[in-house]
Amino acid sequence: xxxxxxxxxxxxxxxxxxxxxxxxxxxxxxxxxxxxxxxxxxxxxxxxxxxxxxxxxxxxxxxxxxxxxxxxxxxxxxxxxxxxxxxxxxxxxxxxxxxxxxxxxxxxxxxxxxxxxxxxxxxxxxxxxxxxxxxxxxxxxxxxxxxxxxxxxxxxxxxxxxxxxxxxxxxxxxxxxxxxxxxxxxxxxxxxxxxxxxxxxxxxxxxxxxxxxxxxxxxxxxxxxxxxxxxxxxxxxxxxxxxxxxxxxxxxxxxxxxxx
Numbered sequence: 505x506x507x508x509x510x511x512x513x514x515x516x517x518x519x520x521x522x523x524x525x526x527x528x529x530x531x532x533x534x535x536x537x538x539x540x541x542x543x544x545x546x547x548x549x550x551x552x553x554x555x556x557x558x559x560x561x562x563x564x565x566x567x568x569x570x571x572x573x574x575x576x577x578x579x580x581x582x583x584x585x586x587x588x589x590x591x592x593x594x595x596x597x598x599x600x601x602x603x604x605x606x607x608x609x610x611x612x613x614x615x616x617x618x619x620x621x622x623x624x625x626x627x628x629x630x631x632x633x634x635x636x637x638x639x640x641x642x643x644x645x646x647x648x649x650x651x652x653x654x655x656x657x658x659x660x661x662x663x664x665x666x667x668x669x670x671x672x673x674x675x676x677x678x679x680x681x682x683x684x685x686x687x688x689x690x691x692x693x694x695x696x697x698x699x700x701x702x703x704x705x706x707x708x709x710x711x712x713x714x715x716x717x718x719x720x721x722x723x724x725x726x727x728x729x730x731x732x733x734x735x736x737x738x739x740x741x742x743x744x745x746x747x748x749x750x751x752x753x754x755x756x757x758x759x760x761x762x763x764x
Contacts, residue, residue, distance in 0.1 A: 507562040507563055508529060508530075509530050510530075510556065510559060510563075510565075511532075511533050511548075512535075512566045512567065512568070512578070513535065513566060513568040514535045518567045520591075521567055521591045522546065523609065533545055533550045534553055535550055535552075536553060553581055556581055557582060562587070563587050563589055564588050565591060565594070566589065566590050567591050608639065609638075609641070609681045609683075610640050610682065610683045610685065611683070611685070612626050612687075613643050614687055615687065615688045617649065617654075618649065621709065623644075625709070629758075630654065634657065634658075641659070642654050643661070646665070662677075664677075670693075671693060672684075672694050673698060673699060675694075678694075679699045685704075685705045686704065687707040688708070688710055689718070696722050696725070698731075700730045701730070702730070703731075704731045705732045706733050707756060708734065708735045708736065708741065708753070710740050712739075715747075723744070726748065728751050733754070734754055734755070735753050736755070738755075
């Protein structure tokens with residue numbers, strides 16, 4: 505049975521632990537800061553502790569190290585002791601499925617947001633991952649009409665032109681995810697200096713024509729440590745093998761509908 509949560513605390517530990525909760529399972533946030541009360545944070549209403557008596561919930565999770573003080577405050581307001589938990593209790597409070605799924609934050613990186621094949625393939629991948637309850641963010645070098653489709657699916661979109669010329673290590677925000685999925689050869693600079701602790705899938709779509717002008721040494725030193733190469737078919741794989749003949753490139757064929 506699904507549990508309904510009220511989260512007490514909207515500071516640093518809220519930011520650290522909010523990703524473990526499914527959006528539809530959080531009834532409200534609670535904070536003692538009067539300036540935050542009555543506002544919304546990440547789409548959740550922020551209430552005062554005194555309002556807890558008007559809320560229907562199963563558990564309150566305290567997202568703060570001031571646990572004893574906050575627990576005492578809640579008990580004085582009539583909250584049952586067995587309904588109060590600390591963020592250290594999440595291991596037993598959340599189901600195994602919740603922990604497996606909500607623990608995986610996926611960043612999908614597209615070279616643009618137009619209605620072209622690579623971007624559409626990544627778009628449908630994002631929809632599939634979201635339906636499987638992964639936490640998905642979609643990013644692109646260039647804006648385009650596909651952004652509205654993603655927003656309509658409640659998938660966050662980041663437009664960062666620096667993805668065109670910056671490496672992964674130069675863009676710390678891209679290293680906050682559990683998995684990155686890049687598409688097209690456009691990401692060879694980004695991947696040329698990467699955080700190898702973060703697993704990356706590189707989904708290749710390009711023929712050898714698009715490799716003209718690329719510094720071959722950049723491709724040769726990419727390696728495959730924590731980097732999985734996928735190709736939409738034999739042509740993109742063959743193009744990359746000209747520069748890295750020893751790497752393993754598996755096929756990931758995709759099909760998309762005529763309408764999105």
